[in-house]
Amino acid sequence: MIKINNPLWEDWDEILKRPTQTYDQIEGTVLEVFKAIQTEGDAAVARYTEKFDGIIPKDLIVSPSEIDKALTSLDSDLKEAIKLAKTNIEAFHKAQKTDPVRVETAPGVICWQEKRPIQKVGLYIPGGTAPLFSTILMLAIPAKIAGCKEVILCTPPDKQGNINPAILVTAQLCGIDKIYKVGGIQAIGAMTFGTESISKVYKIFGPGNQYVTVAKQMATKYNVSIDMPAGPSELLVVADDTADAAFVASDLLSQAEHGVDSQVILVSTSKELIAAVEEEIANQLEALPRKAIAEKAIANSKLIYVETHEKALELIDEYGPEHFIVATDSNDFYVDNIANAGSVFIGNYTPESAGDYASGTNHTLPTNGYAKQYSGVNLDSFMKSMTFQRLSEEGIQNIGNAIELMAAAEGLQAHKNAVTLRLNKLAKQN
Numbered sequence: 001m002i003k004i005n006n007p008l009w010e011d012w013d014e015i016l017k018r019p020t021q022t023y024d025q026i027e028g029t030v031l032e033v034f035k036a037i038q039t040e041g042d043a044a045v046a047r048y049t050e051k052f053d054g055i056i057p058k059d060l061i062v063s064p065s066e067i068d069k070a071l072t073s074l075d076s077d078l079k080e081a082i083k084l085a086k087t088n089i090e091a092f093h094k095a096q097k098t099d100p101v102r103v104e105t106a107p108g109v110i111c112w113q114e115k116r117p118i119q120k121v122g123l124y125i126p127g128g129t130a131p132l133f134s135t136i137l138m139l140a141i142p143a144k145i146a147g148c149k150e151v152i153l154c155t156p157p158d159k160q161g162n163i164n165p166a167i168l169v170t171a172q173l174c175g176i177d178k179i180y181k182v183g184g185i186q187a188i189g190a191m192t193f194g195t196e197s198i199s200k201v202y203k204i205f206g207p208g209n210q211y212v213t214v215a216k217q218m219a220t221k222y223n224v225s226i227d228m229p230a231g232p233s234e235l236l237v238v239a240d241d242t243a244d245a246a247f248v249a250s251d252l253l254s255q256a257e258h259g260v261d262s263q264v265i266l267v268s269t270s271k272e273l274i275a276a277v278e279e280e281i282a283n284q285l286e287a288l289p290r291k292a293i294a295e296k297a298i299a300n301s302k303l304i305y306v307e308t309h310e311k312a313l314e315l316i317d318e319y320g321p322e323h324f325i326v327a328t329d330s331n332d333f334y335v336d337n338i339a340n341a342g343s344v345f346i347g348n349y350t351p352e353s354a355g356d357y358a359s360g361t362n363h364t365l366p367t368n369g370y371a372k373q374y375s376g377v378n379l380d381s382f383m384k385s386m387t388f389q390r391l392s393e394e395g396i397q398n399i400g401n402a403i404e405l406m407a408a409a410e411g412l413q414a415h416k417n418a419v420t421l422r423l424n425k426l427a428k429q430n
Ligand SMILES: NC(=O)c1ccc[n+]([C@@H]2O[C@H](COP(=O)([O-])OP(=O)(O)OC[C@H]3O[C@@H](n4cnc5c(N)ncnc54)[C@H](O)[C@@H]3O)[C@@H](O)[C@H]2O)c1
Pocket: 029, 052, 053, 125, 126, 127, 128, 129, 130, 132, 135, 156, 183, 184, 185, 186, 207, 208, 209, 210, 211, 212, 230, 231, 232, 233, 258, 259, 262, 322, 363, 364, 365, 366, 367
């Protein structure tokens, strides 16, 4: 890990850089795949699946018999664990429902706002290096609570053309039956344009590696919206002498093991804690099955010493981490003042893994500094707000003249006429 002592403001940009490739570096590949899918459909999806995943699956869609086989083969304790997580995630997302807003802005002028589900949504479930079935809970549960009519799921096949049974069982538990064996840029392209097998959707959700993330950003140029750029995982921990170095190291490694392009950062007001965490990381890393991946991510990661909590907070806000763990004697200061973070984990007994799996919050979160302007996935991500209004005769008489004056001032006579005709009719009646 790279050790940094009291960084100067002018060096922050360089220190807080992400280790991922830029949009521009990946855009060319994404455009090539998108154009091919747009013109050739399934044939292009198959060709690029062979190129990037090393396999052409016999069928793009998962069959009912594959789901049945997964249901009988999956360990029953794991099924129970998935159900527990599902209960908590459902509870937290159901509680996000809101009532319609209804206001009589002037006598006879009633305006209201109601949320309606997005009808067709596509969920991307990462599966390149690990089958992230937990992500299905994070996306399918709010989609179902919102009432989305058509929910499809894409995830990469393994080298034999199969999908991990835990993905199939979780999808089944969440009521999703259209599962496609397509990953990466191909999956996003297929859901953007539609192919013979895969429907075009209105909004694409889900995290993924840098290729998936750039492809989602590109999809927005073709009238498809996305949840947010949710790329390679990140964690920033702020900790002092009140933290447990072994816990902090385990948290940092938990996100480092996601991918070689993940980034983890420790910011601390204690040089002793930094040294202890560094030693713990080296020890714990040795026993990790994904050591080779975590090691590379750790090499990109930073241990930053700062003198005060105020300086630490400024630095954290500038970075805008996806996940932010606070383990200090001043937790309230950070919690009350943090402006930019995807999800915040407070105290020594709140590992980031809790939010990844089972506490109830959503783990699909903005990375790469996008926590400055995006929220993580939540119930509203699957809905649109629509406004409605009804004016009575009294209502149009109350605000009609103001509308006529404003329309005339904008030089829009037809707008003015739409009011004048009605006001004239009412004047004749009275
Ligand atoms: N931000 C979040 O909310 C969040 C949540 C979960 C996971 N993640 C991140 O998701 C990512 C999952 O990555 P993954 O790779 O394991 O799975 P993935 O499913 O995102 O990507 C795998 C696909 O990438 C494509 N691909 C691989 N190399 C390519 C190349 N050189 N050119 C073009 N396409 C290529 C392949 O088609 C493959 O199927 C990790 O980076 C993890 O940190 C983020």
